[in-house]
Amino acid sequence: MNLSDDDIHRRLEALRLEHRDLDDVIVRIDAETVANQLQVQRLKKRKLVLKDEIVRLEAQLYPDIIA
Secondary structure, three states: OOOOHHHHHHHHHHHHHHHHHHHHHHHHHHHOOOOOHHHHHHHHHHHHHHHHHHHHHHHHHOOOOOO
16 A cells, blocks of 8 residues: 555654653652553553554655665
């Protein structure tokens, strides 16, 4: 599936927003005295998936140019 640059930019913004939101949730859960470690682990895994998707989309927008 080929996305337009505008589609990629919109998707990147949505992924970055979700990634930042997960940071906030993880910090809040970790701050609780009885943190749910399984939930924290799942959120961190989701963050990694988002980061991978962000990197993949950025590579589509800005491919490496070998001189």
